[in-house]
Amino acid sequence: MPDHMIQLVELTKSYPGQSEPAVDALTLDIPEGEIVVFVGPSGCGKTTTMKLINRLIEPTSGRILLNGADVTGSDPDELRRGIGYAIQQTGLFPHRTVAENIATVPKLLKWGTERVRARVDELLTMVGLDPAEYRGRYPKQLSGGQQQRVGVARALAADPPVLLMDEPFGAIDPLTRETLQNELLRIQREIRKTIVFVTHDIDEAVKIGDRIAIFSEHGRVAQYDTPEKVLSEPADEFVADFIGAGASVKRLSLTRVADAAVATDWPTVQRGEQPRESDREFLLVLDEGRAVEWLPRRDGRGGLPVLNAVGPDHTLYDALNAMLTNNSDVVVVTDAEGTYRGTLDMPAIQDLIHADDTTSVPRRATKGEVR
Amino acid sequence: MSTATRPSAPAVPEAARATRYLRIFGTPVALLGVVAALYLYVDAQDLDRIEQRSLNAEYLVSRAVQHLSLSAVVVVLILAVAIPLGIVLTRPWARKAAGPVLTLANIGQATPTFGLIVLFAVVFMTWGVHTIAIVAFWLYGILPVLRNTMVGLEQVDRSVVESARGMGMSRARALISVELPLAVPVMLAGIRTALVVTVGTVALATFVGAGGLGDVINNGIISSRDTVLLTGSVLVAVLALFIDWLAGLVEDLFRPKGV
Numbered sequence: 001m002p003d004h005m006i007q008l009v010e011l012t013k014s015y016p017g018q019s020e021p022a023v024d025a026l027t028l029d030i031p032e033g034e035i036v037v038f039v040g041p042s043g044c045g046k047t048t049t050m051k052l053i054n055r056l057i058e059p060t061s062g063r064i065l066l067n068g069a070d071v072t073g074s075d076p077d078e079l080r081r082g083i084g085y086a087i088q089q090t091g092l093f094p095h096r097t098v099a100e101n102i103a104t105v106p107k108l109l110k111w112g113t114e115r116v117r118a119r120v121d122e123l124l125t126m127v128g129l130d131p132a133e134y135r136g137r138y139p140k141q142l143s144g145g146q147q148q149r150v151g152v153a154r155a156l157a158a159d160p161p162v163l164l165m166d167e168p169f170g171a172i173d174p175l176t177r178e179t180l181q182n183e184l185l186r187i188q189r190e191i192r193k194t195i196v197f198v199t200h201d202i203d204e205a206v207k208i209g210d211r212i213a214i215f216s217e218h219g220r221v222a223q224y225d226t227p228e229k230v231l232s233e234p235a236d237e238f239v240a241d242f243i244g245a246g247a248s249v250k251r252l253s254l255t256r257v258a259d260a261a262v263a264t265d266w267p268t269v270q271r272g273e274q275p276r277e278s279d280r281e282f283l284l285v286l287d288e289g290r291a292v293e294w295l296p297r298r299d300g301r302g303g304l305p306v307l308n309a310v311g312p313d314h315t316l317y318d319a320l321n322a323m324l325t326n327n328s329d330v331v332v333v334t335d336a337e338g339t340y341r342g343t344l345d346m347p348a349i350q351d352l353i354h355a356d357d358t359t360s361v362p363r364r365a366t367k368g369e370v371r
Numbered sequence: 372m373s374t375a376t377r378p379s380a381p382a383v384p385e386a387a388r389a390t391r392y393l394r395i396f397g398t399p400v401a402l403l404g405v406v407a408a409l410y411l412y413v414d415a416q417d418l419d420r421i422e423q424r425s426l427n428a429e430y431l432v433s434r435a436v437q438h439l440s441l442s443a444v445v446v447v448l449i450l451a452v453a454i455p456l457g458i459v460l461t462r463p464w465a466r467k468a469a470g471p472v473l474t475l476a477n478i479g480q481a482t483p484t485f486g487l488i489v490l491f492a493v494v495f496m497t498w499g500v501h502t503i504a505i506v507a508f509w510l511y512g513i514l515p516v517l518r519n520t521m522v523g524l525e526q527v528d529r530s531v532v533e534s535a536r537g538m539g540m541s542r543a544r545a546l547i548s549v550e551l552p553l554a555v556p557v558m559l560a561g562i563r564t565a566l567v568v569t570v571g572t573v574a575l576a577t578f579v580g581a582g583g584l585g586d587v588i589n590n591g592i593i594s595s596r597d598t599v600l601l602t603g604s605v606l607v608a609v610l611a612l613f614i615d616w617l618a619g620l621v622e623d624l625f626r627p628k629g630v
């Protein structure tokens with residue numbers, strides 16, 4: 001069993017003047033070093049739960065354990081300096097420069113000037129902003145995406161073990177949002193924090209989360225599980241509805257090509273060499289290790305260029321997308337440098353999707369048929 | 372901040388820069404011009420004995436100094452009360468009191484100052500003329516500072532304050548290093564109004580015998596000497612405009628960068 005960084009025990013919050021509690025007897029264990037995503041409809045108590053954890057809101061009843069210790073009675077200001085906090089509206093101080101914003105908690109912790117400066121530059125680099133260019137800017141001189149990056153850097157400033165992020169990428173265009181998600185995952189691979197991440201968006205939850213807590217209402221958790229389990233075995237109708245259509249397609253984005261079994265038996269031929277005999281309709285032409293051309297076995301037709309090859313960081317979703325785009329049932333897989341590694345075809349993807357699925361009907365072996 | 376780290380913000384349009392220079396240098400030049408014209412006009416008059424008693428440098432300077440020191444005391448008292456009060460009234464635990472206090476301050480300002488000062492003179496005869504004048508003008512000028520302090524603090528983005536608290540700033544720290552700096556522009560606008568209003572209303576101090584440039588105006592009225600009346604009025608107006616100009620410079624200076 002993994003160590004639990006945050007434990008919520010029968011946590012309840014009733015706002016004065018409201019008949020029903022916003023969070024009702026919530027019990028949840030959040031393991032160390034994982035990203036737990038709170039997802040659910042508006043008003044279900046996600047933000048309230050976050051603010052209970054860093055005690056911006058005091059619970060009506062229940063307990064919060066941080067690293068095993070009950071923090072319900074500790075000094076809230078002290079507690080918060082050890083918990084990074086990033087929110088959708090960024091909350092950046094408009095009258096302070098980027099560097100000053102990031103330095104907020106280190107200054108509260110009375111770090112030396114030199115240490116603070118070094119840390120600010122380190123963090124700016126980590127979130128992909130050139131320190132020389134950005135440290136002296138004011139928040140309003142940044143784009144929304146850049147402000148979010150600074151918000152994340154500020155939350156990480158004093159290297160807190162726990163990070164709370166409330167819809168940090170909520171107000172950002174889909175493309176930038178995806179970039180920021182990828183960068184958060186990259187950063188997390190280095191820093192291994194315990195992160196609680198709130199979102200409305202089930203796709204974001206599936207992509208970001210090691211575990212997903214699906215809130216139904218009043219801070220009640222309908223299902224708390226890995227993304228795979230949530231998608232393949234929704235606990236109830238509410239969860240199924242919330243995931244919506246296309247759960248199978250969503251699951252494709254959970255597996256990276258690097259983790260999939262890549263077929264290496266496709267017949268290949270080095271450029272300029274005589275084609276071997278094979279039973280496939282096309283041969284792959286390799287040139288200095290790269291796949292460059294699909295060559296028809298029968299003479300008389302010209303080759304087709306290799307398009308939309310997928311790398312190890314692409315997901316099976318990307319691979320499927322590449323097949324559909326190419327109007328083909330197979331896609332070339334390369335390593336990070338673009339060197340040919342093998343191929344991935346439609347049946348392989350189907351196998352992966354249904355690997356732990358006992359209910360699926362036997363598939364006809366016809367190549368490329370999608371059910 | 373060096374220009375190199377600035378983003379490619381659009382250049383300040385020429386017109387805006389011209390207005391800015393006009394504001395900084397135009398006002399004092401114009402005011403000097405008015406005072407010079409007044410001097411030349413008065414100098415060209417044949418002043419009788421009664422006029423001479425008011426229109427001499429020594430008398431005018433002494434009244435101006437009285438006027439300014441009375442205004443200064445009033446404004447300091449206004450700031451000392453209205454700013455802390457405004458801060459307190461925007462704290463969650465005291466927000467209920469905000470309505471009644473603002474109503475009181477509104478009454479203070481809505482009452483005609485002249486009536487207020489005379490009323491005070493009658494009711495609090497034992498206080499002494501200066502105290503009466505100071506309290507009356509204080510009541511009158513408190514509203515703009517109080518209201519702007521409250522508005523200034525309330526318009527600060529809640530998410531900014533919340534993230535300050537969320538990062539472990541104490542209430543006091545968040546107030547001092549986040550809320551107040553962000554409220555400063557609005558607060559300064561209120562302070563500027565209070566300054567101008569006070570310098571104007573202190574002209575009424577003469578009616579309780581507390582001196583100031585109002586004396587000159589009053590002398591002109593009771594002796595029916597228009598030159599004296601004109602001089603007093605113009606000097607009060609020039610003084611008020613000069614203070615407004617000074618306050619404007621301070622406002623520019625204290626506006627936080629990046630806002």
Ligand SMILES: Nc1ncnc2c1ncn2[C@@H]1O[C@H](COP(=O)(O)OP(=O)(O)OP(=O)(O)O)[C@@H](O)[C@H]1O
Nearest residue numbers: 015016018022041042043044045046047048049200
């Ligand atoms: N300060 C408050 N005072 C009173 N009620 C509140 C307060 N904050 C939130 N609530 C109520 O508590 C419930 C949960 O709110 P919360 O902000 O936690 O929802 P959420 O899941 O974060 O929603 P969203 O996805 O829209 O951000 C809502 O019904 C809301 O109206």
Ligand SMILES: [Mg+2]
Nearest residue numbers: 046047048166
């Ligand atoms: Mg919320």
